[in-house]
Structure formats: C-alpha cells, structure tokens
Amino acid sequence: MQIRPFFAFVFSIFFLLTSFPVAAQSSLESSVENYFESIQSSPHALSVFLRSMPKGGDLHNHASGATYAENLIRYAKNDDLCINRQTYAVFADAQCTASDRLDTVVTDPALYDAVIDAWSMRHFVAGKESGHDHFFATFGKFGVITGKHSGEMLAEISQRAAMQNELYVELMVTADNNESGKLGKRIGWDPDFSAMRDKLLAADFQNIIQSISKRLNDDEAQKSSLLACQSTHPKAGCGLKVRYLYQVLREQPPEMVFAQLLAGFEAASKDPRVVGINMVQPEDGVISMRDYALHMQMVQFLHNIYPNVRVSLHAGELNDQLVPPEGLKFHITDAVEVAGANRIGHGVDIAQETKAYSLLKEMADKGVMVEINLSSNEGILGIQGKEHPLPLYLRYGVPVALSTDDEGVSRSNLTTEYVKAVTTYHLSYPTLKNMVRNSIAYAFVPGENLWTDRDYRQPVSVCAKDSLGSDKPSSACRVFLDANEKASLQWELEKRFVAFERRFKN
Numbered sequence: 001m002q003i004r005p006f007f008a009f010v011f012s013i014f015f016l017l018t019s020f021p022v023a024a025q026s027s028l029e030s031s032v033e034n035y036f037e038s039i040q041s042s043p044h045a046l047s048v049f050l051r052s053m054p055k056g057g058d059l060h061n062h063a064s065g066a067t068y069a070e071n072l073i074r075y076a077k078n079d080d081l082c083i084n085r086q087t088y089a090v091f092a093d094a095q096c097t098a099s100d101r102l103d104t105v106v107t108d109p110a111l112y113d114a115v116i117d118a119w120s121m122r123h124f125v126a127g128k129e130s131g132h133d134h135f136f137a138t139f140g141k142f143g144v145i146t147g148k149h150s151g152e153m154l155a156e157i158s159q160r161a162a163m164q165n166e167l168y169v170e171l172m173v174t175a176d177n178n179e180s181g182k183l184g185k186r187i188g189w190d191p192d193f194s195a196m197r198d199k200l201l202a203a204d205f206q207n208i209i210q211s212i213s214k215r216l217n218d219d220e221a222q223k224s225s226l227l228a229c230q231s232t233h234p235k236a237g238c239g240l241k242v243r244y245l246y247q248v249l250r251e252q253p254p255e256m257v258f259a260q261l262l263a264g265f266e267a268a269s270k271d272p273r274v275v276g277i278n279m280v281q282p283e284d285g286v287i288s289m290r291d292y293a294l295h296m297q298m299v300q301f302l303h304n305i306y307p308n309v310r311v312s313l314h315a316g317e318l319n320d321q322l323v324p325p326e327g328l329k330f331h332i333t334d335a336v337e338v339a340g341a342n343r344i345g346h347g348v349d350i351a352q353e354t355k356a357y358s359l360l361k362e363m364a365d366k367g368v369m370v371e372i373n374l375s376s377n378e379g380i381l382g383i384q385g386k387e388h389p390l391p392l393y394l395r396y397g398v399p400v401a402l403s404t405d406d407e408g409v410s411r412s413n414l415t416t417e418y419v420k421a422v423t424t425y426h427l428s429y430p431t432l433k434n435m436v437r438n439s440i441a442y443a444f445v446p447g448e449n450l451w452t453d454r455d456y457r458q459p460v461s462v463c464a465k466d467s468l469g470s471d472k473p474s475s476a477c478r479v480f481l482d483a484n485e486k487a488s489l490q491w492e493l494e495k496r497f498v499a500f501e502r503r504f505k506n
Contacts, residue, residue: 028501033429035504040426043419050418052503053432054496056439057168058161058403058414059312060345060371062247062280064139064146065406066171067153069119072142072408073112075149077103085111088118089141120409121379132322132380136282138409147177150215151222158223158237160407164414165496168443168489169240172247172278175212176263181252183208184259193258193301200259205266212267212274216244241489243275243445245312250288250295251281257291258298265302268309275444276310278345283314283331284322292331299339310342310444312371316353317346319381328352333359336368343442345371345403348381350389360396367454369442370398373405374420375412385424394431399454401439433497440490447484450491460487469495 039045067075082096083089083105090102098104105112117123119138124131146153150173161169183203190196220242224230229238246264250257257279264277279295282288288295303311315335318328328349335341336359347370353359363370370393378384393400402417404410421427427435437456441449452458459468463477469491473481481488 028498028505029430029433031506032501032504036429040422043423046422047415047419050422051415052165052500053418054436054493054500055164055166055414055418056436056493057170057401057443058166059170059343059369059401059439059443060373060403060405061157061169061171062406063150063153063157063171063173064143065409066157066404067146067408068156068411069116069122069142069408071152071156072119072145072149073102073105073115075152076145077106079145079148081144083115087141088115090144092144120411122411124379126382131382132282132284135376135380135406135409151219152226154219154242155223155226155237158240158242159227159235160237160413162236162238162240166414167239167241167492167496168440168445169242170245170275170444171242172245172280174247174249175215175244175267175274176208178249178256178260179208179211180205180259180263181249181256184255184257185253187255187259189253189255189258191254193298196255196258197262197302197305200262205263208263209266209270212246212263213271216271216273241445242273243443244273245276245278245444246274248277248279249281250279250291251285252287254291254294254298257295261298261302265306265309269306272446275446276312276342278312279314283317284327289323289327293334293338296334296338299341303340311339312343312345312444313339313341314346315341315344316349317377317381318349319383320352322381325352329354336363336366341368342444343369343371345405346373346377347393348377348383348389350392360392360398364397364399367399367442369438370400371403372400372417372421373403374417374424375410376405379410388424390421391425399438399442401435401442403439437490437493440486440493443486443489445486445489447486447488448480450481450484450487450494463491467498469493469498471495 036049039049081090081102082093082100083102084091085100105115119142121135124134157171183200183205187199187203190199227235227238246267248257248260248264261277268274268276299311313335316332318331320328329352332344332347332350332353333355335344350356372390377388390400402414402421404412404414404417407413434456441451450459450463452460460480462480463473466473466477481491
C-alpha cells in the first residue's frame with residue numbers, strides 16, 4: 001500500500017471523527033468548544049487561545065537543541081571561543097585572530113544573522129543541503145557552548161515552558177558528557193551482555209553515575225539562582241517540574257552504546273530526577289541502521305534487570321528518501337516488542353511497518369504513547385499535512401501528545417505545535433484536552449494515575465466525589481494526592497483547566 005493514498009484516506013475519515021465532541025462533555029467544555037470553533041479562521045485569536053490553554057507536559061525535548069541561537073551566543077560571550085566564518089562552527093583556539101572571535105559576532109549584523117541561520121532552521125530553504133542534513137549539522141556547530149552552559153540552558157528552557165503554560169518537562173540530557181561511553185571504549189566490546197555489564201560495573205562506573213547527579217545538582221542550583229527561585233519574587237519557571245531522560249548517543253560503537261545505556265539505567269535507579277532513558281542521533285545513521293536490532297536487544301536486556309526504569313525511544317523517524325524500503329519495516333515494532341518501550345518518539349513511518357495494523361492495535365492496547373513532533377518532522381523529513389500519521393494514530397486509539405523536540409533549532413515552542421496541529425488537522429477542543437492529559441498520564445513521573453480509564457472520565461474512587469482541581473480536596477483524596485506525584489500533577493492540570501475554561505462561561 002502506498003503511503004500517500006493511505007494517509008489521505010485516514011485523514012478524510014479522521015476529519016469526520018474529530019468534527020464531533022467526545023461524550024460526557026461538561027457544559028463548561030461545551031462553552032469553550034463553541035468559542036474554539038468560532039476562532040478557527042482567526043490565526044491570532046487561535047494563537048492567544050492555545051497559548052493560554054494549559055498544556056501539561058513536554059515529553060520529547062532535547063536540552064541541547066532547546067536553546068535559541070541568540071542565547072547561545074550570549075552565554076558564550078566570555079568563553080574565549082572562535083568561529084569559523086565559512087561553516088559558522090565554534091571552536092576553542094587560543095591563537096585565533098581577533099576578528100574570528102565569537103564575541104565579535106554581535107558587532108557584525110550580517111555575521112550575526114548568518115550564525116543564527118546556521119545554528120537553526122531559520123530561513124532554511126532546501127537545496128544542495130537537505131533539511132535533514134542542515135538540522136543535524138547544527139549541533140556540531142554550537143556543541144562547544146552547550147557543554148559549558150547547561151545550567152543557563154535549563155533556566156531558559158524552564159522559563160519558556162512556564163510561559164507556554166506547561167507544568168512538567170522531561171529533558172533529554174547527556175549528563176556525564178559521555179564518560180560512560182569512553183569507559184566502554186577503553187574496556188572493549190563483549191557480545192555477552194551480562195559479562196559486559198560486569199566489566200563496566202567493576203571499573204570506575206559508580207563515580208560516573210555520581211557525576212550525573214552532581215551535574216544535575218549544579219544545573220538546578222544555577223537555574224534557581226538565575227530565576228531568583230528562592231527570593232520573594234521568583235521568575236516564571238521556578239515552579240515547573242523538570243525531570244530527565246539519560247540520552248544515549250547511538251551513532252557510536254556497541255561498547256560505547258552499551259556503556260551509556262547502562263549508565264542511564266543505573267542513574268535512573270539511583271537518582272529520582274532521572275526517570276528514564278532514550279537513544280538519540282539520526283536514526284538513519286550508518287551505525288544506527290546497522291546496529292538497530294542490537295541496540296533494541298541491549299535495551300531489552302537492561303530493561304529486564306532494571307524493570308522500574310522507563311524507556312522512550314526514537315523510532316520511525318525515517319522516510320523512503322533516507323533509507324531503503326526494508327529499513328522502514330521494523331524499527332517501531334522492535335522498539336515496542338523487543339526493547340519494551342513505554343513510549344516512542346516520532347513514529348512517522350508507521351504505515352510502512354510490516355504489520356502496521358496489528359502494531360497500531362498493540363500500541364493502543366498496551367498504551368504505548370507516541371510523542372508527536374510536527375515542526376521537526378516537517379523540517380527534517382519533509383513530512384506534514386496528510387502525509388503525517390497523527391490522524392492514523394488517533395484513528396486507532398494510540399495515545400499521543402504533542403512535543404517540541406528541539407525548539408531552539410526548529411524556532412518553535414509548544415504553543416506553535418498546538419497551532420500547527422489545530423490548523424492542519426482541525427482537532428476539536430476535547431481532543432486537544434485529552435492530548436494534554438496524555439502528556440502527564442504517560443509521563444515517567446512516579447506514582448499512581450488520578451484516572452482509572454484512558455478517556456479521563458473516571459477519577460480514582462477516593463477522589464471521585466471531589467471537584468477536580470479543587471484547592472480543598474477531601475481528606476482521603478488529599479492523602480492519595482500526597483502519596484502519588486503523578487496524580488498530584490494531574491490534579492494541578494485539572495485545576496488549571498477549570499480556571500482556563502471559566503473564562504469562556506456563558
């Protein structure tokens with residue numbers, strides 16, 4: 001089956017389905033839905049509405065790509081760095097001339113604009129360089145900066161998220177600067193996973209795990225200072241809950257990938273702020289494609305040893321321009337069935353999977369959520385509109401949530417993602433609300449769920465008689481919320497929805 005006609009058919013069916021509100025809609029929701037429908041042809045009104053709407057969490061956010069280029073230049077002003085005026089890559093060299101110093105960029109408007117364009121998708125037009133290649137090349141250009149300014153980046157990301165009315169973010173970070181991978185390289189590859197793990201743990205591995213916690217401590221302390229979180233006038237972002245996914249660089253040899261995975265699972269077992277792992281770098285890369293099945297087996301092995309550690313995986317961030325047809329047949333399947341992923345990111349090539357229909361049903365049944373990244377899918381893969389599988393996932397009941405991916409590189413934010421989703425797919429307000437709720441329900445924050453069903457109609461029994469989001473829940477409900485971090489976040493989200501929806505009361 002060809003992908004474009006297939007998606008076009010699903011899109012037409014999906015449009016009909018999302019034209020009607022879901023059952024059990026409250027009168028307050030109905031008022032909001034009526035207003036929401038009335039502003040569909042007004043981009044500015046729609047943007048204001050969606051910016052004000054509670055958006056729960058951002059579950060697919062790379063810290064290294066979330067910072068805007070202008071801020072990276074500002075962070076590095078005292079770093080004595082140089083810039084290549086042809087490639088716009090930053091590097092350290094004590095011998096570089098004064099005119100090639102990075103701090104001179106702000107005095108040259110043409111160079112300043114060129115650097116921002118090179119470090120992001122701003123003004124990008126595909127030609128000799130594809131969107132895919134331009135996007136992934138940006139990280140190598142400014143990587144020297146991000147490695148030194150993670151605390152400032154955390155403050156920026158937190159403040160922007162709070163301004164988008166988010167209450168939770170999971171950031172992908174390489175918090176040990178790949179020291180675990182370097183240790184794996186020194187030890188060498190052993191195809192016996194158990195033996196490989198033993199060798200790593202017998203080495204200086206726990207010091208690396210401790211360094212991850214220290215890095216997070218330092219970053220959070222700097223964020224607190226920059227945002228004046230301990231003052232009487234804290235800035236936006238102080239109240240945002242941030243948790244971390246240890247990200248593994250998969251375009252590396254097996255011994256390095258395995259060591260990083262082990263570091264992620266170990267860190268998540270020891271530091272409650274590290275709530276899971278993910279694997280990054282281009283899925284179509286030479287090593288990523290060659291070793292994909294091996295990587296899934298590594299995750300499966302470690303997931304069995306550390307069953308409480310959650311797993312999200314980039315899977316299906318591919319198209320037929322990047323890899324041969326056979327490369328599109330199994331990545332999502334292996335992520336779900338071999339690695340046991342709790343969530344996947346992107347999932348763009350789902351229609352090309354060998355058993356697409358049964359896989360969609362399996363994901364719906366298991367509750368494997370898909371992190372949808374519309375802007376980056378358009379910029380990197382050229383996938384948008386009817387060619388994107390978002391309607392397909394919704395049609396089959398697969399849980400989805402919108403996320404930013406690399407908002408600094410894409411020049412986006414979570415509100416932009418919602419605007420794009422609404423204007424492209426004509427989503428109803430109840431559909432949006434469920435997607436927002438998904439972003440907390442499927443977050444890796446610990447604790448029980450506030451809801452007993454996936455449609456968010458029935459709260460747990462101890463809170464069933466309470467007004468959702470109330471400042472004064474019953475004593476039994478309060479005990480439950482205090483004991484369950486996830487449910488507490490969900491309660492806060494409902495509180496924000498109530499406040500938001502009351503603005504539109506007739």
